[in-house]
Amino acid sequence: MQRQESGVTQPRPPTVAEARARDKARKRAEEAQQAAAAAAEHKKRTRKRVLIGGVAIVGVAGLVGGGYLAYKALTKPDEVTAYCTVIDQNGQEIVTPDDQCETASNAVGSGAGGAHLLSNGIFIYNGSQYRYYYGGNNTVGKPPTGGTTVQPKGAQITTKSGSTVTRGGLGTSSKSGGGGS
Template identity: 45%
Template sequence: MPDPARWPTRPPPEPFVLPSQRRSEEAYRAQLRKPPTRSGSTNSATVMGAVAIVGIAAVIGGAYLLDRPSKPETVTASCVREERNGARTVVADSQCSGTGSGGSYSKTSTTWPQYRYYYGGNAQLGQAPTGGSTIKPSNVEIKTKSGTVIQRGGLGRGGGGSGS
């Protein structure tokens, strides 16, 4: 018998493929032969998403600006004398002049009486202040009863003070 290694070889038969399958397979192979696209390319969905986010931010910013008062709120500051026992009495504004934070007040000071500003409320000269606070408010314009501006208010202006 002749040697099988010497027999002529032929390729295996191709499986039966429908014409519609052949077209999709050819399209798939053509797609594989195309050079890869850039990974950073933008598609329309990405661009539309970015535009939507920017639009929403603009609407929110516009609503904030429309809601903001055109003139900052004004708070009246009254100079008060504070005794060691905590009693407060409204005195002349000149006693607190010289510093923006209000007189010679210090938490650790041993000198009494101390002078400081009292913000808002009802403060009549010679009486104890009521309804306000010794904590300096922020984002408002603070004026003394004599009209001196201690702090200019508004967004991005003026610094907040330290309270007691």
């Protein structure tokens, strides 16, 4: 065995096997580094494509949803409130509680109490003339304003109490808050 002195002793040259092993290790390290870079690039491209696809799906879903809402808004029947009115002794029309028109229309339907229907949408019960007033924002005991006596075509018509107006505006159904028959 020989002694080596630091700074004086020269390292021996590598053997052929050691040189080959170092070269192989260097090549493997470079290949691993290139594979890692390629994998990172692939992952980056895939993530970008997924994000673009997600944005496209959200855009299409938003477009379909917006189209559906627009269609529903266009095809939805108008909602109109019907107010029961009576013509008083002075000939003035006054808004009355909904149950008075319901009672009068039921009497017209059954022929009770001398009730009968006039051709202009007015029905008479116990000597009083009743009809529905469509639309506006009316108060019981005051004259109707902001609406019409003509029943709107294709509208969902309900009274303030929630009954659905049927029979051409004369009478109500017993259904509350639903569609008419």
